Amino acid sequence: MLSYIFVMLVAAWIQLVHGNSVNYTLQTDYSGTSFFDKIDFYSGKDPLGGFVRYQDSPNATSLGLAYVNDKNRVILKPDNTTITPDGRPSVRLHSKEVYNGGLFLFDINHMPQGCGTWPAYWLVGPSWPNNGEIDILEGVNTQKTNGMTIYTSQTCSMVGTKQLMTGTASRSTSCNVKQHGTGCGIKENRTTSYGVGLNKNGGGIYAMRWEQATGIQVWFFPRNHLPADLNSATTTLANTTRITMTDWGTPVADYPFGNNCNSTLFKDMRVVINLTFCGRWAGKQSTYSGAGCPSECTLYVENTSHAFDEAYWDINYLRVYQQQ
Numbered sequence: 001m002l003s004y005i006f007v008m009l010v011a012a013w014i015q016l017v018h019g020n021s022v023n024y025t026l027q028t029d030y031s032g033t034s035f036f037d038k039i040d041f042y043s044g045k046d047p048l049g050g051f052v053r054y055q056d057s058p059n060a061t062s063l064g065l066a067y068v069n070d071k072n073r074v075i076l077k078p079d080n081t082t083i084t085p086d087g088r089p090s091v092r093l094h095s096k097e098v099y100n101g102g103l104f105l106f107d108i109n110h111m112p113q114g115c116g117t118w119p120a121y122w123l124v125g126p127s128w129p130n131n132g133e134i135d136i137l138e139g140v141n142t143q144k145t146n147g148m149t150i151y152t153s154q155t156c157s158m159v160g161t162k163q164l165m166t167g168t169a170s171r172s173t174s175c176n177v178k179q180h181g182t183g184c185g186i187k188e189n190r191t192t193s194y195g196v197g198l199n200k201n202g203g204g205i206y207a208m209r210w211e212q213a214t215g216i217q218v219w220f221f222p223r224n225h226l227p228a229d230l231n232s233a234t235t236t237l238a239n240t241t242r243i244t245m246t247d248w249g250t251p252v253a254d255y256p257f258g259n260n261c262n263s264t265l266f267k268d269m270r271v272v273i274n275l276t277f278c279g280r281w282a283g284k285q286s287t288y289s290g291a292g293c294p295s296e297c298t299l300y301v302e303n304t305s306h307a308f309d310e311a312y313w314d315i316n317y318l319r320v321y322q323q324q
Contacts, residue, residue, distance in 0.1 A: 022244065022245055022323060023242055023243075023244055023323070024102075024103045024243040024244075024245070024321035024322060024323055024324070025242055025321060025322060025324055026242075026319060026320075026321055027102065027320045027321055027322045028097055028320040029317065029319050030095070030317060030318040030319065030320075031074070031315075031316065031317035031318070031319070032068060032074075032317075033068050033072075035068065035074045035315075035318075036057070036066065038095065038097065039093045039094060039095055039096060040093070040094045040095075040096055041054070041055065041056050041057045041060055041066075042054055042092040042093070042094055042274075043055060043056040043059075046092075046276050046279065047128070048118070048276055048279040048280055048281070049278075049280045049283075050087070050118060050276030050277050050278055050279035050282075050283075051087045051116075051276075051277045051278040051279070051297070051301050051302070052078075052088055052089075052090050052275075052276045052279075053084075053086060053087040053088065053090070054089075054090060054091060054092045054274075055089050055090070055091055059089075063079060063089060064077075065078065065079065065089065065091050066091050066093075073109065073314055073315060073316055074313070074314075074315040075312060075313065075314055076091050076093070076273065076275070076312060076313040076315070077091075077275075077308075077311065077312035077313070078090040078091075078112075078275055078277075078308050078311055078312075079305065079308075080305050080306060080307075080308040080309050080311065081305050081306075083302060083303055083305065084301070084302055085302055087277070087301075088277050088302070090274070090275045090276065091275065092272065092273075092274035092276070093272065093273045093274065094270045094271070095270045095271040095272075097270070098268050098269065098270055099123070099210075099268075099269050099270070099320065100267050100268065100269070101210050101211050101212065101322075102210060102211075102320050102321055102322050102323075103207065103208070103209045103210075103243060103320070103321040103322075104123075104136070104207070104208045104209075104210070104318070104319075104320050104321075105205055105207050105230070105243075105317070105318070105319045105320075105321070106121055106137070106205065106206040106208075106315075106317075106318050107203070107205045107316040107318075107319075108198075108203045108204070108205075108206075108313065108314060108315050108316065109202060109203040109223075109314040109316060110198075110203055110310075110312060110313065110314035111137070111194070111195065111198055111199065111313055111314075112275045112308075112310070112311040112312060112313065113142075113195040113196050114141070114142070114307055114308065114310055114311055115141050115142060115288070115291065115292075115293035115294070115297075115300060115307065116141065116278055116282060116283075116288075116293065116297050116301040116307070117141065117275065117277060117282065117308070117311050118138075118139075118140045118275070118276045118277060118278070118279055118281060118282040119137075119138070119139070119274070119275045119276075119311075120135060120137065120138040120272070120273075120274055121136050121137040121138070121206065121272070121273050122134060122135045122136055122137075122138065122271075122272050123136070123208075123210075123269040123271055123272065124269060124270060124272055125266065125267060125268050125269045125270075126268055129177045129178075131153075131265070131266065131267050131268050131269065132150065132151060132152050132153070132265050132267070132269065133149075133150065133151040133183070134150050134208065134216060134269070135147070135148055135150070135151075135183075136206055136208050136218055137206050139194050139195060140281050140282035140287065141282055141287065141288060141291035141293055142195065142196075142291040142293065143194055143195055143291070144191050144194060144195060144196075144197060145187060145188045145189060145190065145193050145194050145197075146187075146188040146220065146252075147185055147187055148167070148185065148186045148187075148188070148218050148252070148253040149182075149183040149184060149185040150175050150183055150184050150255050150266075151175060151177050151183040152175045152176050152177070152261070152265040152266075153176070153177065153178065154176060154262075154265055155174075155176055155261075156174070156175040156176055156260070156261035156262070156265055157174050157175065157176075157260050157261065158173045158175070158184050158255070158260065158261070159174075160260065161256055161258070161260050161261075162256070163254040163255070164250055164251070165186065165250060165251050165252060165253055165254040166189070166250050166251070166252050167186040167187055167188050167189065167252040167253050168186065168187045169185070169186050170185035170187065172184060172185060175255075175261065184255065186218075186252070186253040186254075188220060188252050190222070192204065192222040193220050193222075193252075198222075199310070201222050201223055202222075202223035202224070203223050203314070204220060204221050204223045204225075204226070205220070205221045205226060205230050206218065206219070206220055207219040207220075207221070207230075207248070209245075209251075210266065212257060212263045214257075215254070215255045215256040215257040215258075215261070215263075216253075216255040216257075216266070217251035217254050217255070218251055218252050218253040219249075219252060220252050227245075227246070227247050227248055228246070228247065229242075229243050229244050229245070230243070243321055271318065271320075273313065273315075273318075275313070277297070277298075277301045278297035278298050278301055282297065283297040283298065285297075
Protein backbone atom coordinates (compact mmCIF):
# COMPACT_ATOMS: atom_id res chain seq x y z
CA MET A 1 0.00 0.00 0.00
CA LEU A 2 2.79 2.44 0.88
CA SER A 3 4.56 1.79 -2.41
CA TYR A 4 1.29 2.39 -4.29
CA ILE A 5 0.75 5.71 -2.49
CA PHE A 6 4.32 6.76 -3.25
CA VAL A 7 3.90 5.97 -6.95
CA MET A 8 0.63 7.92 -7.07
CA LEU A 9 2.22 10.93 -5.37
CA VAL A 10 5.13 10.91 -7.83
CA ALA A 11 2.72 10.63 -10.75
CA ALA A 12 0.68 13.54 -9.44
CA TRP A 13 3.80 15.67 -9.05
CA ILE A 14 4.96 14.90 -12.60
CA GLN A 15 1.50 15.73 -13.91
CA LEU A 16 1.56 19.05 -12.06
CA VAL A 17 5.01 19.95 -13.36
CA HIS A 18 4.03 19.11 -16.92
CA GLY A 19 0.90 21.16 -16.58
CA ASN A 20 -1.79 18.56 -17.34
CA SER A 21 -4.22 19.29 -14.52
CA VAL A 22 -4.29 23.04 -13.95
CA ASN A 23 -6.40 26.01 -14.91
CA TYR A 24 -5.06 29.55 -15.24
CA THR A 25 -7.12 32.70 -15.64
CA LEU A 26 -5.94 35.91 -17.23
CA GLN A 27 -4.64 38.59 -14.85
CA THR A 28 -2.91 41.13 -17.09
CA ASP A 29 -2.87 41.58 -20.87
CA TYR A 30 -0.05 43.57 -22.44
CA SER A 31 -0.98 44.04 -26.08
CA GLY A 32 -2.10 46.53 -28.70
CA THR A 33 -2.64 50.18 -27.91
CA SER A 34 -2.88 49.58 -24.14
CA PHE A 35 0.56 47.93 -24.00
CA PHE A 36 2.41 51.15 -23.22
CA ASP A 37 -0.06 52.13 -20.49
CA LYS A 38 1.17 49.22 -18.38
CA ILE A 39 4.94 49.66 -18.67
CA ASP A 40 7.65 52.16 -17.75
CA PHE A 41 10.52 53.21 -20.00
CA TYR A 42 13.91 52.91 -18.30
CA SER A 43 16.31 55.65 -19.44
CA GLY A 44 19.21 55.34 -17.03
CA LYS A 45 22.70 53.94 -17.47
CA ASP A 46 22.77 50.36 -18.72
CA PRO A 47 23.63 48.05 -15.76
CA LEU A 48 25.10 45.59 -18.28
CA GLY A 49 27.68 48.09 -19.55
CA GLY A 50 26.14 48.19 -23.01
CA PHE A 51 26.94 50.65 -25.78
CA VAL A 52 23.39 51.94 -25.69
CA ARG A 53 21.31 55.01 -24.82
CA TYR A 54 17.99 53.92 -23.44
CA GLN A 55 15.21 56.36 -24.31
CA ASP A 56 12.37 57.65 -22.19
CA SER A 57 8.79 57.43 -23.47
CA PRO A 58 8.60 60.78 -25.34
CA ASN A 59 11.94 60.24 -27.10
CA ALA A 60 11.23 56.60 -27.93
CA THR A 61 7.92 57.65 -29.47
CA SER A 62 9.30 60.59 -31.43
CA LEU A 63 12.22 58.51 -32.75
CA GLY A 64 9.89 55.69 -33.80
CA LEU A 65 11.51 53.16 -31.47
CA ALA A 66 8.30 52.04 -29.72
CA TYR A 67 4.88 51.90 -31.35
CA VAL A 68 1.90 49.74 -32.31
CA ASN A 69 1.75 48.94 -36.03
CA ASP A 70 -1.29 48.63 -38.30
CA LYS A 71 -1.61 44.94 -37.37
CA ASN A 72 -2.02 45.87 -33.68
CA ARG A 73 1.42 44.43 -32.87
CA VAL A 74 3.94 46.12 -30.58
CA ILE A 75 7.24 47.06 -32.24
CA LEU A 76 10.34 47.83 -30.17
CA LYS A 77 13.49 48.76 -32.09
CA PRO A 78 16.78 50.67 -31.95
CA ASP A 79 17.88 53.56 -34.11
CA ASN A 80 18.96 52.00 -37.42
CA THR A 81 19.64 55.10 -39.53
CA THR A 82 22.38 57.17 -37.90
CA ILE A 83 25.96 56.95 -36.68
CA THR A 84 25.84 56.88 -32.87
CA PRO A 85 29.20 57.70 -31.19
CA ASP A 86 27.64 57.84 -27.70
CA GLY A 87 25.79 54.52 -27.94
CA ARG A 88 22.88 53.36 -30.08
CA PRO A 89 19.43 54.60 -28.98
CA SER A 90 17.21 51.70 -27.91
CA VAL A 91 14.51 50.80 -25.38
CA ARG A 92 14.23 48.93 -22.11
CA LEU A 93 10.74 48.43 -20.68
CA HIS A 94 9.69 47.43 -17.15
CA SER A 95 6.20 46.28 -16.19
CA LYS A 96 4.46 48.59 -13.75
CA GLU A 97 2.94 45.58 -12.07
CA VAL A 98 4.96 43.50 -9.61
CA TYR A 99 4.58 39.70 -9.56
CA ASN A 100 5.12 36.91 -7.06
CA GLY A 101 4.26 33.99 -9.31
CA GLY A 102 2.02 33.01 -12.20
CA LEU A 103 2.09 31.85 -15.80
CA PHE A 104 3.71 34.26 -18.26
CA LEU A 105 3.08 33.97 -22.02
CA PHE A 106 5.22 35.93 -24.47
CA ASP A 107 4.04 35.64 -28.08
CA ILE A 108 6.47 37.12 -30.60
CA ASN A 109 6.78 37.13 -34.37
CA HIS A 110 10.32 38.47 -34.47
CA MET A 111 13.18 39.23 -32.07
CA PRO A 112 16.41 41.25 -32.45
CA GLN A 113 19.18 39.48 -34.31
CA GLY A 114 22.71 40.20 -35.49
CA CYS A 115 26.23 41.08 -34.44
CA GLY A 116 26.49 43.40 -31.45
CA THR A 117 22.95 42.72 -30.19
CA TRP A 118 22.02 41.52 -26.71
CA PRO A 119 18.23 41.17 -26.47
CA ALA A 120 16.44 39.77 -23.42
CA TYR A 121 13.01 39.03 -21.99
CA TRP A 122 13.27 38.45 -18.24
CA LEU A 123 11.99 39.07 -14.72
CA VAL A 124 13.96 40.75 -11.95
CA GLY A 125 13.36 41.72 -8.35
CA PRO A 126 14.28 45.03 -6.69
CA SER A 127 17.85 45.77 -5.67
CA TRP A 128 19.57 43.10 -7.80
CA PRO A 129 20.56 40.38 -7.02
CA ASN A 130 18.16 40.43 -4.06
CA ASN A 131 14.80 38.84 -4.87
CA GLY A 132 16.18 37.01 -7.86
CA GLU A 133 16.30 37.09 -11.64
CA ILE A 134 14.69 34.79 -14.23
CA ASP A 135 16.03 35.02 -17.80
CA ILE A 136 13.50 33.46 -20.16
CA LEU A 137 14.78 34.50 -23.59
CA GLU A 138 18.31 35.83 -23.99
CA GLY A 139 21.37 35.65 -26.18
CA VAL A 140 24.01 37.68 -28.04
CA ASN A 141 25.36 38.30 -31.53
CA THR A 142 24.69 35.41 -33.94
CA GLN A 143 23.69 32.91 -31.24
CA LYS A 144 21.53 30.11 -32.68
CA THR A 145 19.64 28.77 -29.65
CA ASN A 146 18.09 30.34 -26.56
CA GLY A 147 19.65 30.43 -23.11
CA MET A 148 17.64 30.47 -19.86
CA THR A 149 19.17 31.32 -16.49
CA ILE A 150 18.15 31.99 -12.89
CA TYR A 151 20.16 34.06 -10.41
CA THR A 152 19.83 34.33 -6.64
CA SER A 153 21.55 36.30 -3.85
CA GLN A 154 21.72 33.30 -1.50
CA THR A 155 22.31 29.57 -1.71
CA CYS A 156 20.34 27.91 -4.51
CA SER A 157 21.72 24.75 -6.07
CA MET A 158 20.62 22.23 -8.68
CA VAL A 159 23.06 19.60 -7.39
CA GLY A 160 21.23 16.35 -6.74
CA THR A 161 17.97 17.82 -8.01
CA LYS A 162 15.92 15.93 -10.59
CA GLN A 163 15.27 18.34 -13.43
CA LEU A 164 12.59 17.12 -15.85
CA MET A 165 13.42 19.01 -19.03
CA THR A 166 14.54 18.76 -22.64
CA GLY A 167 17.20 21.48 -22.37
CA THR A 168 20.85 21.02 -21.47
CA ALA A 169 22.09 22.33 -18.12
CA SER A 170 25.27 24.38 -17.94
CA ARG A 171 28.24 23.36 -15.84
CA SER A 172 27.31 25.85 -13.15
CA THR A 173 24.99 24.26 -10.61
CA SER A 174 25.08 27.13 -8.13
CA CYS A 175 22.63 29.93 -8.88
CA ASN A 176 24.07 32.23 -6.18
CA VAL A 177 25.80 35.11 -7.98
CA LYS A 178 28.04 35.67 -4.97
CA GLN A 179 29.71 32.30 -5.60
CA HIS A 180 30.33 32.04 -9.35
CA GLY A 181 28.36 34.91 -10.88
CA THR A 182 27.12 32.80 -13.78
CA GLY A 183 23.79 31.62 -12.38
CA CYS A 184 22.17 28.30 -13.31
CA GLY A 185 21.89 28.18 -17.09
CA ILE A 186 19.96 25.86 -19.38
CA LYS A 187 20.40 25.78 -23.15
CA GLU A 188 17.61 25.13 -25.63
CA ASN A 189 18.61 22.76 -28.43
CA ARG A 190 16.26 23.91 -31.24
CA THR A 191 17.46 26.59 -33.64
CA THR A 192 13.88 27.87 -33.97
CA SER A 193 14.18 29.15 -30.39
CA TYR A 194 16.37 32.20 -31.01
CA GLY A 195 17.47 34.86 -33.47
CA VAL A 196 17.52 34.12 -37.19
CA GLY A 197 16.02 30.65 -36.78
CA LEU A 198 13.12 31.93 -34.68
CA ASN A 199 12.45 34.81 -37.06
CA LYS A 200 12.49 32.67 -40.21
CA ASN A 201 10.00 30.32 -38.55
CA GLY A 202 7.53 33.09 -37.75
CA GLY A 203 8.38 33.29 -34.05
CA GLY A 204 6.48 31.43 -31.36
CA ILE A 205 5.41 31.52 -27.72
CA TYR A 206 7.59 31.41 -24.62
CA ALA A 207 5.74 30.24 -21.52
CA MET A 208 7.20 30.50 -18.03
CA ARG A 209 5.48 29.12 -14.97
CA TRP A 210 6.62 30.24 -11.54
CA GLU A 211 4.86 28.61 -8.59
CA GLN A 212 5.94 27.74 -5.05
CA ALA A 213 4.78 24.13 -5.46
CA THR A 214 6.61 23.38 -8.71
CA GLY A 215 9.40 25.95 -9.02
CA ILE A 216 10.20 27.64 -12.33
CA GLN A 217 9.65 25.98 -15.70
CA VAL A 218 10.01 27.34 -19.24
CA TRP A 219 8.42 26.01 -22.43
CA PHE A 220 8.98 27.17 -26.00
CA PHE A 221 6.44 26.50 -28.73
CA PRO A 222 7.47 27.37 -32.32
CA ARG A 223 4.76 29.04 -34.38
CA ASN A 224 4.04 25.84 -36.33
CA HIS A 225 3.80 23.66 -33.18
CA LEU A 226 1.47 25.52 -30.80
CA PRO A 227 -0.62 23.46 -28.34
CA ALA A 228 -4.39 23.80 -28.69
CA ASP A 229 -4.93 26.20 -25.79
CA LEU A 230 -2.24 28.58 -27.09
CA ASN A 231 -3.14 28.29 -30.75
CA SER A 232 -6.43 30.04 -30.04
CA ALA A 233 -4.57 32.64 -27.98
CA THR A 234 -2.92 34.02 -31.10
CA THR A 235 -6.24 35.11 -32.54
CA THR A 236 -8.45 36.63 -29.87
CA LEU A 237 -8.18 37.52 -26.22
CA ALA A 238 -11.67 36.15 -25.61
CA ASN A 239 -10.42 32.65 -26.35
CA THR A 240 -7.54 32.86 -23.93
CA THR A 241 -8.98 33.94 -20.61
CA ARG A 242 -8.23 30.39 -19.41
CA ILE A 243 -5.17 28.26 -20.04
CA THR A 244 -5.18 24.55 -19.16
CA MET A 245 -1.59 23.64 -20.19
CA THR A 246 -2.94 20.36 -21.58
CA ASP A 247 -0.48 18.54 -23.86
CA TRP A 248 2.32 20.98 -23.25
CA GLY A 249 4.74 18.14 -22.61
CA THR A 250 8.08 18.38 -20.86
CA PRO A 251 9.45 21.91 -20.33
CA VAL A 252 12.71 23.06 -21.87
CA ALA A 253 13.95 24.31 -18.49
CA ASP A 254 13.09 23.11 -14.99
CA TYR A 255 14.21 24.69 -11.71
CA PRO A 256 12.43 22.91 -8.81
CA PHE A 257 12.08 24.62 -5.44
CA GLY A 258 12.81 22.77 -2.20
CA ASN A 259 15.62 22.39 0.29
CA ASN A 260 18.06 23.02 -2.54
CA CYS A 261 16.51 26.34 -3.58
CA ASN A 262 14.05 28.25 -1.44
CA SER A 263 11.06 29.80 -3.21
CA THR A 264 11.46 32.99 -1.13
CA LEU A 265 14.56 33.88 -3.16
CA PHE A 266 12.26 35.04 -5.98
CA LYS A 267 9.76 37.78 -5.19
CA ASP A 268 8.39 41.20 -6.15
CA MET A 269 9.54 40.82 -9.74
CA ARG A 270 8.89 43.02 -12.76
CA VAL A 271 8.91 41.89 -16.37
CA VAL A 272 11.68 43.44 -18.50
CA ILE A 273 12.00 43.54 -22.30
CA ASN A 274 15.12 45.22 -23.65
CA LEU A 275 17.76 45.43 -26.34
CA THR A 276 21.27 46.52 -25.48
CA PHE A 277 24.47 46.36 -27.53
CA CYS A 278 27.96 45.01 -26.78
CA GLY A 279 28.42 45.23 -23.01
CA ARG A 280 30.02 42.66 -20.75
CA TRP A 281 28.75 39.66 -22.74
CA ALA A 282 28.05 40.54 -26.38
CA GLY A 283 30.99 42.94 -26.49
CA LYS A 284 33.60 40.64 -25.02
CA GLN A 285 36.07 40.35 -27.91
CA SER A 286 36.41 36.58 -27.76
CA THR A 287 32.62 36.20 -27.74
CA TYR A 288 32.07 38.83 -30.42
CA SER A 289 34.73 37.67 -32.88
CA GLY A 290 33.94 34.04 -32.07
CA ALA A 291 30.45 34.67 -33.42
CA GLY A 292 31.95 35.66 -36.77
CA CYS A 293 31.35 39.37 -36.19
CA PRO A 294 33.56 42.04 -37.82
CA SER A 295 35.88 44.64 -36.32
CA GLU A 296 35.25 45.50 -32.66
CA CYS A 297 31.78 45.58 -31.15
CA THR A 298 31.37 49.25 -30.21
CA LEU A 299 32.91 50.44 -33.50
CA TYR A 300 30.55 48.20 -35.44
CA VAL A 301 27.47 49.31 -33.48
CA GLU A 302 28.43 52.98 -33.74
CA ASN A 303 29.06 53.06 -37.47
CA THR A 304 26.95 50.36 -39.10
CA SER A 305 23.41 51.58 -38.58
CA HIS A 306 21.61 49.48 -41.20
CA ALA A 307 23.10 46.33 -39.71
CA PHE A 308 20.28 46.70 -37.17
CA ASP A 309 17.37 46.65 -39.60
CA GLU A 310 16.49 43.21 -38.19
CA ALA A 311 17.21 44.09 -34.56
CA TYR A 312 13.61 44.59 -33.48
CA TRP A 313 10.92 42.98 -31.31
CA ASP A 314 7.55 42.26 -32.97
CA ILE A 315 5.19 41.30 -30.14
CA ASN A 316 1.65 39.91 -30.36
CA TYR A 317 1.23 39.99 -26.60
CA LEU A 318 2.62 39.43 -23.14
CA ARG A 319 -0.04 37.89 -20.84
CA VAL A 320 0.13 36.96 -17.18
CA TYR A 321 -2.18 34.33 -15.71
CA GLN A 322 -2.84 33.17 -12.17
CA GLN A 323 -3.84 29.69 -11.02
CA GLN A 324 -7.48 29.21 -10.05
